[in-house]
Amino acid sequence: MGLRDILTGRHQVKGPAPDRLFAISTAYVTLESEHQIEPAGSAAIVFQALATSEFESTLRDMEEVVKATGGDSGTSVSTEDDSYGYRWMILRNPAQAPSVEDLAVGINAVSSSIETAGHGERLLCAVFAFDDAQKRRIYFIYNYKRGFWYPFVPDPSGAQQRLTERELQLKAQMGAELPMEPELERWFPLWGIPI
Amino acid sequence: MSRVCDNQRMASGRTSFGKDTGLQARMLLTLFLLGLVYVVFIGVLFVAGAGAVIIVAVALVLLVLQLFASDKIAMASMGVKEVSPAEEPELHAIIERLCVQADLPKPKVCVMETSMPNAFAMGRSRKSTTVCATRGILELLSPAELEGVLAHELTHVINRDVMVMTLAGFFASLAALILQFSFFFGGGGDREEEEDIFLVVIASMIVYAVSFFLMRALSRYREFAADRGGAVLTGRPSALASALIKVTGTIERVPSQDLRSAEALSAFFIVPARAKKSLLNLFADHPPLEQRLAALERLESQLQSAG
Numbered sequence: 001m002g003l004r005d006i007l008t009g010r011h012q013v014k015g016p017a018p019d020r021l022f023a024i025s026t027a028y029v030t031l032e033s034e035h036q037i038e039p040a041g042s043a044a045i046v047f048q049a050l051a052t053s054e055f056e057s058t059l060r061d062m063e064e065v066v067k068a069t070g071g072d073s074g075t076s077v078s079t080e081d082d083s084y085g086y087r088w089m090i091l092r093n094p095a096q097a098p099s100v101e102d103l104a105v106g107i108n109a110v111s112s113s114i115e116t117a118g119h120g121e122r123l124l125c126a127v128f129a130f131d132d133a134q135k136r137r138i139y140f141i142y143n144y145k146r147g148f149w150y151p152f153v154p155d156p157s158g159a160q161q162r163l164t165e166r167e168l169q170l171k172a173q174m175g176a177e178l179p180m181e182p183e184l185e186r187w188f189p190l191w192g193i194p195i
Numbered sequence: 196m197s198r199v200c201d202n203q204r205m206a207s208g209r210t211s212f213g214k215d216t217g218l219q220a221r222m223l224l225t226l227f228l229l230g231l232v233y234v235v236f237i238g239v240l241f242v243a244g245a246g247a248v249i250i251v252a253v254a255l256v257l258l259v260l261q262l263f264a265s266d267k268i269a270m271a272s273m274g275v276k277e278v279s280p281a282e283e284p285e286l287h288a289i290i291e292r293l294c295v296q297a298d299l300p301k302p303k304v305c306v307m308e309t310s311m312p313n314a315f316a317m318g319r320s321r322k323s324t325t326v327c328a329t330r331g332i333l334e335l336l337s338p339a340e341l342e343g344v345l346a347h348e349l350t351h352v353i354n355r356d357v358m359v360m361t362l363a364g365f366f367a368s369l370a371a372l373i374l375q376f377s378f379f380f381g382g383g384g385d386r387e388e389e390e391d392i393f394l395v396v397i398a399s400m401i402v403y404a405v406s407f408f409l410m411r412a413l414s415r416y417r418e419f420a421a422d423r424g425g426a427v428l429t430g431r432p433s434a435l436a437s438a439l440i441k442v443t444g445t446i447e448r449v450p451s452q453d454l455r456s457a458e459a460l461s462a463f464f465i466v467p468a469r470a471k472k473s474l475l476n477l478f479a480d481h482p483p484l485e486q487r488l489a490a491l492e493r494l495e496s497q498l499q500s501a502g
Contacts, residue, residue, distance in 0.1 A: 008219040009354040009420030014298045048430045052499050085339045145298045185300050188291040
């Protein structure tokens with residue numbers, strides 16, 4: 001923000017950072033082979049759905065595109081609105097063939113069509129679900145504004161607690177493969193992830 | 196960085212919202228006028244000579260104190276309590292999402308236990324920010340409306356309004372200081388010195404009066420800018436408009452005795468903590484509700500027709 005922006009109180013919402021989403025489509029190999037963390041076969045993208053007819057029609061077109069590209073692998077698409085007014089577009093692999101690459105391609109198709117429509121600043125994050133050897137759910141969250149990843153491990157007991165120790169381990173294990181968010185205070189939790 | 200984003204935007208040629216050149220022009224004009232008044236004031240102080248230097252030094256110290264301590268003092272006097280994510284999960288979740296959206300680090304989240312619906316954000320910079328909502332506003336508003344209000348408050352932080360207003364008000368406080376202590380300068384000096392002091396006091400009066408109105412105008416413009424910034428941040432101008440209607444309606448019904456204690460924080464609030472309407476817009480530090488609603492309505496229609 002320049003001096004003039006400060007003086008006039010002019011603030012633009014930041015658009016997406018250079019895309020590092022596809023880092024996950026190679027990093028998952030290490031997760032699987034070295035850390036016994038298996039892809040759960042689902043991913044989601046979270047964004048602010050503008051209540052305009054133009055945005056809704058962008059979304060409809062986008063869903064068609066994702067269904068078409070996911071047709072070969074059998075990836076299904078569904079949408080959900082959370083209680084904070086954010087829209088989740090959820091992609092699921094068929095149970096027998098989980099593929100992180102397909103999910104990343106699908107998520108990228110959604111984000112790039114939102115960006116092409118001129119609404120890139122509405123993108124919040126993408127979430128990829130994994131399960132570790134103890135069947136505990138692990139999420140890797142990609143923050144579009146920052147272009148960084150961070151792990152999010154909610155406490156399986158159900159309370160809104162996160163297992164910070166596990167998250168820090170994951171950061172140490174995966175730091176070389178995934179561009180990790182360096183500022184820990186930006187590891188924002190997402191409670192009630194629908195995948 | 197922001198420049199790069201602007202260019203990319205222009206290249207893609209489409210944004211959800213139009214520009215607001217009129218507001219920016221008015222704000223720059225106000226700042227220019229304030230600067231002009233202050234430059235003349237400095238000139239007069241220099242002509243008056245030595246005694247004025249001490250006053251400027253004292254005022255500078257006060258300014259630094261104000262910048263670094265005012266939020267803490269104000270909050271301590273208001274009984275504001277920091278809340279953990281476990282205590283207020285919804286408030287935390289809304290703020291966290293807005294922080295992702297605005298690319299801000301997470302601020303301190305506080306709640307004030309009063310039934311008066313209001314919210315404010317304080318802090319000099321993005322790194323040291325406190326966002327506070329009253330119990331009343333948490334109960335009154337829906338999540339989307341609350342998000343609009345909090346986005347408005349966070350925009351104040353992003354725009355560094357506390358800093359801008361404090362700096363812009365520096366010479367106004369200096370003039371006030373001189374007026375208060377002008378008794379001590381008189382007497383004992385020769386005729387020429389007395390004339391100088393008279394000149395300084397007159398100049399201070401004029402500076403104080405003029406900058407008062409300019410500061411109020413600036414404050415109103417910054418409110419508009421924060422409304423706009425907040426609406427752009429959430430993409431839901433009408434949610435903020437509906438929140439403003441609800442909050443204003445409730446504040447006007449709440450007895451004013453309860454409100455008087457909150458007067459000190461008024462500049463930070465989303466809606467001023469005063470029940471009675473001001474006689475003149477010129478004296479108000481917040482723009483009238485109708486104008487804020489009209490500005491938000493324009494944003495909503497820009498949003499709807501962008502396509």
